[in-house]
Amino acid sequence: xxxxxxxxxxxxxxxxxxxxxxxxxxxxxxxxxxxxxxxxxxxxxxxxxxxxxxxxxxxxxxxxxxxxxxxxxxxxxxxxxxxxxxxxxxxxxxxxxxxxxxxxxxxxxxxxxxxxxxxxxxxxxxxxxxxxxxxxxxxxxxxxxxxxxxxxxxxxxxxxxxxxxxxxxxxxxxxxxxxxxxxxxxxxxxxxxxxxxxxxxxxxxxxxxxxxxxxxxxxxxxxxxxxxxxxxxxxxxxxxxxx
Numbered sequence: 001x002x003x004x005x006x007x008x009x010x011x012x013x014x015x016x017x018x019x020x021x022x023x024x025x026x027x028x029x030x031x032x033x034x035x036x037x038x039x040x041x042x043x044x045x046x047x048x049x050x051x052x053x054x055x056x057x058x059x060x061x062x063x064x065x066x067x068x069x070x071x072x073x074x075x076x077x078x079x080x081x082x083x084x085x086x087x088x089x090x091x092x093x094x095x096x097x098x099x100x101x102x103x104x105x106x107x108x109x110x111x112x113x114x115x116x117x118x119x120x121x122x123x124x125x126x127x128x129x130x131x132x133x134x135x136x137x138x139x140x141x142x143x144x145x146x147x148x149x150x151x152x153x154x155x156x157x158x159x160x161x162x163x164x165x166x167x168x169x170x171x172x173x174x175x176x177x178x179x180x181x182x183x184x185x186x187x188x189x190x191x192x193x194x195x196x197x198x199x200x201x202x203x204x205x206x207x208x209x210x211x212x213x214x215x216x217x218x219x220x221x222x223x224x225x226x227x228x229x230x231x232x233x234x235x236x237x238x239x240x241x242x243x
Contacts, residue, residue: 022155024049025212035202055223056164083232084225091167093174096235111138113179124192132186143197149188
């Protein structure tokens with residue numbers, strides 16, 4: 001009887017482990033700013049990532065992205081409008097834009113990106129990270145980033161980099177293939193970033209930092225579009241404003 005119980009407990013433990021995915025929680029902070037006469041106070045928020053065997057989800061209050069490698073599709077979800085877009089892989093951001101905006105993106109709105117390692121090691125939380133300088137420029141609006149990335153993570157980093165990382169970068173930063181390739185010079189999982197830019201005379205400064213990486217069983221619905229959301233073919237202006 002004891003042997004049967006022991007075997008049963010081992011089976012249950014294995015089943016629990018097999019059902020677990022990687023959970024990542026991050027905190028974001030935006031400094032107060034004033035743009036076009038409108039003041040915006042400092043803001044703090046949180047986001048969650050779930051990394052599964054063939055699925056990935058980035059969840060926040062305003063929007064979410066869900067990558068399903070079994071279906072070869074990326075879902076871009078706008079929670080405020082309760083809409084979503086179903087984008088086939090390989091992901092092409094310009095294909096989701098109205099024709100006129102897509103033409104602008106390929107011309108005057110085209111983004112350039114350069115990535116350079118600083119050679120510095122930094123400890124963020126419990127993670128030892130390599131630091132990178134990132135410079136982005138679109139429509140004469142330069143943006144500078146400091147990124148700290150680590151290879152010390154409790155999951156298959158190589159698989160994540162090959163299957164998820166490039167698509168996530170394209171969706172998050174609205175990159176073309178060349179810019180995404182440059183961003184992938186950042187080797188490792190992003191633990192912290194600091195972003196500074198100026199837009200219409202307003203200085204914008206934001207920080208993001210991972211505060212938890214653990215193994216958890218994902219709740220129902222993490223990797224799917226919420227019920228009742230409306231599918232749309234192209235990104236709206238509201239979608240473009242959601243970051």
